[in-house]
Amino acid sequence: MRKLLLTIVAVAMAFSLSYAQDELREITTDGTASVLNNDKAMARDVAIQDALRNAVEQVTGAVVSSSTVVENAMTVEDNIYAKAKGYVKAYSVLSEGEADNGMTYNVKIKAQVRAGAIKEDIGDILRGAGNPRLMVLITEQNIGQTQYSGLDVNLNVAENAIMESMRNKGFEFVDQETIERNMRKDKALAAMQGDDQAAAFIGDRAGAEVIITGKSFAKEASGVSDMLGGMKSMQATISVKAINTDDGRVLVSKSQSDKTVHIDEVAGGTKAIEMASNKVADYLADEIVKKFTRGSNTVTLNVTGITDYQMYTDLVNILKYEIRGIKGVSEREVAGSTGLIEVDTKFNSGQLTSELLYKTFPNFRVRIISRTANKINLKLVPRK
Numbered sequence: 001m002r003k004l005l006l007t008i009v010a011v012a013m014a015f016s017l018s019y020a021q022d023e024l025r026e027i028t029t030d031g032t033a034s035v036l037n038n039d040k041a042m043a044r045d046v047a048i049q050d051a052l053r054n055a056v057e058q059v060t061g062a063v064v065s066s067s068t069v070v071e072n073a074m075t076v077e078d079n080i081y082a083k084a085k086g087y088v089k090a091y092s093v094l095s096e097g098e099a100d101n102g103m104t105y106n107v108k109i110k111a112q113v114r115a116g117a118i119k120e121d122i123g124d125i126l127r128g129a130g131n132p133r134l135m136v137l138i139t140e141q142n143i144g145q146t147q148y149s150g151l152d153v154n155l156n157v158a159e160n161a162i163m164e165s166m167r168n169k170g171f172e173f174v175d176q177e178t179i180e181r182n183m184r185k186d187k188a189l190a191a192m193q194g195d196d197q198a199a200a201f202i203g204d205r206a207g208a209e210v211i212i213t214g215k216s217f218a219k220e221a222s223g224v225s226d227m228l229g230g231m232k233s234m235q236a237t238i239s240v241k242a243i244n245t246d247d248g249r250v251l252v253s254k255s256q257s258d259k260t261v262h263i264d265e266v267a268g269g270t271k272a273i274e275m276a277s278n279k280v281a282d283y284l285a286d287e288i289v290k291k292f293t294r295g296s297n298t299v300t301l302n303v304t305g306i307t308d309y310q311m312y313t314d315l316v317n318i319l320k321y322e323i324r325g326i327k328g329v330s331e332r333e334v335a336g337s338t339g340l341i342e343v344d345t346k347f348n349s350g351q352l353t354s355e356l357l358y359k360t361f362p363n364f365r366v367r368i369i370s371r372t373a374n375k376i377n378l379k380l381v382p383r384k
């Protein structure tokens with residue numbers, strides 16, 4: 001039995017996309033800065049930032065082709081290099097000191113760079129609002145089968161045909177054969193029977209942005225086989241829906257039939273299913289591009305434990321410049337020990353929570369009190 005539906009292993013998905021950063025690469029590199037107005041402390045900080053950026057640039061060049069980096073230089077600059085510190089898990093200063101008669105300050109660091117996060121974010125950036133990641137789950141009943149298939153190990157004819165056709169048009173599918181299929185059977189069956197929310201849940205856990213689900217079947221056409229000189233006439237019908245996994249919204253639905261003749265009824269049924277599936281795939285490819293938009297989420301941070309305005313400012317600046325996935329930060333209110341911040345992010349609240357917990361803040365710790373779909377309640381705890 002196919003262990004029920006595509007999904008990434010539950011433990012790996014516990015923190016969802018935010019833990020792609022666990023793929024770490026250790027880089028040793030240098031940084032330098034000019035000493036202005038004899039402010040060596042400031043020069044040291046700038047030199048460390050320069051070294052961290054150099055480390056991130058090295059890893060980016062290793063995990064992304066040089067041509068991709070060059071062709072998208074401004075995009076990579078604005079979204080990756082500008083937030084270099086957000087891609088460094090930890091670093092240590094190996095050596096440091098003044099040079100050029102006190103005119104510059106040099107450092108050598110060893111940094112752990114989040115290669116997985118860089119690859120993930122560049123992939124998201126380059127995809128932009130174009131083709132979403134897809135997953136396909138279709139039950140199938142060919143001639144001679146007494147029940148629908150769809151929970152066994154191998155992909156069926158309709159799934160294979162749709163995936164091949166849409167891949168040829170530039171769509172990316174989550175890996176349906178190597179990912180552990182351990183989703184609950186009741187969710188899988190509900191999705192196959194038309195439950196849009198169950199389908200969205202499954203697709204989201206598998207890392208897909210759109211899930212294509214439905215049924216296909218083949219049958220022998222009645223009353224015509226005697227006229228085909230021993231050949232058999234087969235007819236297939238496929239009915240599918242494409243569902244946005246973010247909100248369970250049906251983007252497009254389509255039913256398609258096709259027929260063929262063959263000496264073998266099973267082979268003929270297979271061919272008819274494949275032909276109908278290819279036509280459905282052509283239609284889906286056009287409609288999904290028109291109707292799918294990859295937007296961003298607004299997550300509200302309800303902050304408590306603010307001891308002074310500097311602590312609040314530090315939090316805002318780190319959100320703006322050092323947390324990956326954040327596109328914008330709006331300060332709504334700060335009064336006494338509480339503050340309200342709205343964050344425009346590519347992540348949902350759970351993924352953003354993981355990023356906040358992963359980040360080491362210099363002067364305080366972040367304690368997550370609770371969260372909902374669009375709000376995170378957190379407390380800042382000063383470091384002793």
